[in-house]
Amino acid sequence: MVSLNRPRRHYNPADLDDEELVLRAKSELIHTTTAYEELMRRYQRTLFNVCVRYLGNERDADDVCQEVMLKVLHGLKQFEGKAKFKTWLYSITYNECITQYRKEKRKRRLLDALSLDPQEEAEEQELQPQASKGLNSLLVHVNPIDREILVLRFVAELEFQEIADIMHMGLSATKMRYKRALEKLRNQIDSPFI
CATH class of the missing domain: 1.10.1740.10 (RNA polymerase sigma factor, region 2, helix turn helix motif)
Incomplete structure (x- = not known):
């Protein structure tokens, strides 16, 4: 048994x-x-x-x-x-x-x-408490979709193809939005009004 x-x-x-x-x-x-x-x-x-x-x-x-x-x-x-x-x-x-x-x-x-x-x-x-105040204050200047791409890339450390799959976007569109969002963040960092 x-x-x-x-x-x-x-x-x-x-x-x-x-x-x-x-x-x-x-x-x-x-x-x-x-x-x-x-x-x-x-x-x-x-x-x-x-x-x-x-x-x-x-x-x-x-x-x-x-x-x-x-x-x-x-x-x-x-x-x-x-x-x-x-x-x-x-x-x-x-x-x-x-x-x-x-x-x-x-x-x-x-x-x-x-x-x-x-x-x-x-x-x-x-x-x-304000967690990561600096990054959060910069991310408000980016639209929600681009913000999510940046968060998935930097915080979750995902590959572009994984991000594209999650967001139901093409790989090239994901990379393009990522590049534009980074450029916008760089401009915000360089701005004297921040």
Whole structure:
């Protein structure tokens, strides 16, 4: 008779690469989350930094990170591995950041339409620590798509093809927007009014 409680072969998740962890997580997720937790641990800080840079505040970034981790947990079984795990993860992150950004934009429009004084919200945001103030203040001068390209390139350290895949753009268009965004940032840095 075969024992159903037979011990699983132990492994050190830190010794495995992303592909091996994905395979393990897919087979383990009903029973254990060891491989999944290692995947999230590896990308947690960068994921948070990407969200903060895109959304502009830590509160929303934390919410989006939690949502991304849940989507990865529930979607990992369907991950086919056609792209790298890292690319898939940042694609989910990008989409969640856009969703959050749109929610905040609608909320601001609603406050304006209702003629409410958003002073209470402004005071709340003033109390938050300003992470990477210098880069964030420069990124506000770049449109949201170009800002995301810069964030994915510098913060997430993705290749141009990975960025193009995440943003559903052609490779040459991605590189062109990246180059123009860098040029705009350089002009901002050189400007005497900053």
